[in-house]
Amino acid sequence: xxxxLSLRLVAPDEAYLASYVAxxxxxWSPDTTHDVHDEQLVSIRRNARAFLADLLAQSGTIRHxxxxxxxxxxxxxxxxxxxxxxxxxxxxxxxxSEALPPYVQGHIGYAVVPWKQxxxxxxxxxxxxxxxxxxEGLRRVFLTCxxxxxxxxxxxxxxxxxxxxxWSFPPTGALDEGQLGYWIVL
Ligand SMILES: CC(C)(COP(=O)(O)OP(=O)(O)OC[C@H]1O[C@@H](n2cnc3c(N)ncnc32)[C@H](O)[C@@H]1OP(=O)(O)O)[C@@H](O)C(=O)NCCC(=O)NCCS
Numbered sequence: 537x538x539x540x541l542s543l544r545l546v547a548p549d550e551a552y553l554a555s556y557v558a559x560x561x562x563x564w565s566p567d568t569t570h571d572v573h574d575e576q577l578v579s580i581r582r583n584a585r586a587f588l589a590d591l592l593a594q595s596g597t598i599r600h601x602x603x604x605x606x607x608x609x610x611x612x613x614x615x616x617x618x619x620x621x622x623x624x625x626x627x628x629x630x631x632x633s634e635a636l637p638p639y640v641q642g643h644i645g646y647a648v649v650p651w652k653q654x655x656x657x658x659x660x661x662x663x664x665x666x667x668x669x670x671x672e673g674l675r676r677v678f679l680t681c682x683x684x685x686x687x688x689x690x691x692x693x694x695x696x697x698x699x700x701x702x703w704s705f706p707p708t709g710a711l712d713e714g715q716l717g718y719w720i721v722l
Contacts, residue, residue: 540656543622545614545626545664547554548591553584555621566624568647600639609640612668616648616661623648625661627669634676638709641653641667642717643677646691658691666695670722677716678707692718 546552557580565571579587591613597605609628616622625646630636636643644665648658669677679697681688697718700706706717 539618540660542618542662543657543664544617545625545661545668546617548588548613548615550584550588550623552615552617553580553588555613559621562649562679564649566647567679568645569641606637606639606641608644608714610639610672612672614661614666614668615663616652616657618652618657620652621649622652622657623661625658625665627665627672629669629672629677631673631675634678636675636678640708642680642708643674644679653687658687659694662695666720666722674722676721679720680706680708680711680715681712681718683716689716695720 545608548556557577560573560577560580563571563573565573566576576587579590593608594610596608599605610631611626613624613626615624625644627644628636629643632642643660646658646661646665647718648661654681657705666677678700679692681692683689697720700717700719704717704719711717
């Protein structure tokens with residue numbers, strides 16, 4: 537866990553892009569719901585600045601894997617950095633509300649590149665992200681994961697995630713089969 541203390545969250549920036557591209561070139565995808573590594577490499581090679589601006593954008597639309605186009609929610613994307621790119625963590629939310637549209641899995645999602653896993657990085661990244669969520673006005677955040685995803689469950693539980701009981705409707709409306717929902721009070 538000690539090496540996790542060297543982990544920082546950095547906003548996507550040209551300074552970190554070469555290391556990010558190296559991760560994409562291995563086939564790693566920052567989106568855990570569908571593989572976006574190829575399309576991101578194409579975008580970066582076409583116009584790196586526009587790619588970064590899009591990651592940081594707060595308006596416009598998002599095209600989902602199934603073709604659905606929705607307004608972009610307020611969001612923060614941060615990269616995990618220990619001197620090299622280690623992964624990504626994202627926050628999305630609706631301003632003034634803890635509700636989320638049904639196509640959003642939860643307020644926070646994250647992924648660590650395979651060669652940096654099991655060093656405590658995801659646990660630390662979520663810990664570092666929570667104050668950013670609080671600063672956006674959220675009082676608690678909802679996270680989901682597959683019940684078979686032991687690593688992600690541990691990450692959430694180490695950050696005081698409390699399993700949402702049957703009494704607690706998920707802010708996304710409903711959970712998919714086999715999904716767990718957790719609240720973290722900020
Ligand atoms: C889930 C994920 C982000 C964890 O990243 P990580 O940096 O390896 O996590 P940590 O090092 O903070 O480990 C957290 C705990 O999970 C355990 N763990 C990590 N990988 C594991 C694995 N493959 N199997 C079982 N346990 C695992 C760690 O040992 C640690 O346990 P401990 O607290 O008892 O020591 C990473 O595996 C990943 O990117 N997976 C694919 C994407 C994903 O599932 N994202 C989450 C979507 S909800």
